Amino acid sequence: MTERYSRQLLFPGIGPDGQKCLLNSRVLIVGCGALGSSHAELLARAGVGFLRIVDRDFVEASNLQRQTMFTESDAEDRLPKAVAAANHIKRINSNVVVESIVADVNNSNVERLIETCDLVVDGTDNFSTRYLINDACVKHNVNWIYGAAVGSYGVTMTIRPHQTACLRCVFEELPAAGSAPTCDTAGVLMSIVSIVSSLQVTEAIKLLIGNVADLHGSLMQVDVWNNDWRKIDPGPPRPECLSCGLLSFESLDSDANRDAAVLCGRDAIQILPAKPTSINFQSLAARLEGVGDVKFNDYLLRFRTGNFELTVFPDARSIIRGTDEINTARSLYAKYIGN
Numbered sequence: 024m025t026e027r028y029s030r031q032l033l034f035p036g037i038g039p040d041g042q043k044c045l046l047n048s049r050v051l052i053v054g055c056g057a058l059g060s061s062h063a064e065l066l067a068r069a070g071v072g073f074l075r076i077v078d079r080d081f082v083e084a085s086n087l088q089r090q091t092m093f094t095e096s097d098a099e100d101r102l103p104k105a106v107a108a109a110n111h112i113k114r115i116n117s118n119v120v121v122e123s124i125v126a127d128v129n130n131s132n133v134e135r136l137i138e139t140c141d142l143v144v145d146g147t148d149n150f151s152t153r154y155l156i157n158d159a160c161v162k163h164n165v166n167w168i169y170g171a172a173v174g175s176y177g178v179t180m181t182i183r184p185h186q187t188a189c190l191r192c193v194f195e196e197l198p199a200a201g202s203a204p205t206c207d208t209a210g211v212l213m214s215i216v217s218i219v220s221s222l223q224v225t226e227a228i229k230l231l232i233g234n235v236a237d238l239h240g241s242l243m244q245v246d247v248w249n250n251d252w253r254k255i256d257p258g259p260p261r262p263e264c265l266s267c268g269l270l271s272f273e274s275l276d277s278d279a280n281r282d283a284a285v286l287c288g289r290d291a292i293q294i295l296p297a298k299p300t301s302i303n304f305q306s307l308a309a310r311l312e313g314v315g316d317v318k319f320n321d322y323l324l325r326f327r328t329g330n331f332e333l334t335v336f337p338d339a340r341s342i343i344r345g346t347d348e349i350n351t352a353r354s355l356y357a358k359y360i361g362n
């Protein structure tokens with residue numbers, strides 16, 4: 024153990040006491056794409072004892088340019104990202120306990136997911152999930168680290184509820200759908216992903232070892248192509264902030280659009296079942312065989328018909344590719360999966 028972490032033990036900012044804290048820490052990583060898989064690797068190598076990794080998606084060839092945790096065989100096997108990440112972490116650091124959860128993070132599960140974790144790291148790709156994390160963390164007084172990257176630009180902020188500004192103090196309103204560039208419309212450089220995830224993980228380590236004084240205390244913005252680094256002072260928590268000021272947790276309470284979501288510009292829609300359920304892939308595959316091409320493994324069932332591809336998970340959550348229309352997706356879901 025001493026040899027494994029020797030270079031961190033030598034680093035005065037961490038040392039033996041800090042390393043002990045890391046080994047006893049529990050971190051939730053929400054989203055295991057480019058940022059999340061990098062968080063997972065860095066935190067596992069640093070020796071954080073427990074990682075809960077939640078992601079709703081599976082590995083695809085287009086991920087491999089920047090999602091360093093995954094390999095070609097993960098993409099060929101279409102493994103869920105949370106499962107593929109756990110497999111790789113076992114080989115990187117077998118002392119780390121990884122709980123991988125293949126699920127959509129929404130208001131029915133977010134509070135349960137942050138329970139028993141010391142810290143939350145944001146590896147998501149959308150603002151509605153970040154508002155959800157913000158509300159849950161403010162409500163339960165858990166620190167979290169916002170991070171995002173698109174194109175060559177990245178941003179991060181460390182949020183300690185009631186001590187610092189929260190995400191809603193800084194960004195009052197959810198950006199309108201389609202109003203901001205995404206990785207799928209604007210592309211993304213792996214180098215900015217590495218920078219943002221490294222900043223987030225360094226802040227995570229400081230928080231886990233109780234070093235609040237060295238946090239950067241800003242909304243930190245980096246453009247790695249235009250060579251622009253900025254630290255913007257977010258100011259103190261705002262008393263009129265809906266979340267940390269008024270303790271009105273809109274995103275935790277809201278039922279709006281809970282059952283359907285457009286997936287980050289990928290010409291795909293996610294549909295959630297109206298009620299929690301458990302799907303038998305064998306019998307579903309038997310039903311679908313006559314109407315299209317169907318394949319399944321332990322984690323997902325994939326069904327192709329015409330220009331559409333439906334990926335169904337064991338809890339009946341489905342990703343419908345080939346449309347950006349929620350209604351079309353709902354109709355395909357109803358038609359082939361049933362509700």
Ligand SMILES: [Zn+2]
Nearest residue numbers: 189192264267
């Ligand atoms: Zn706030």
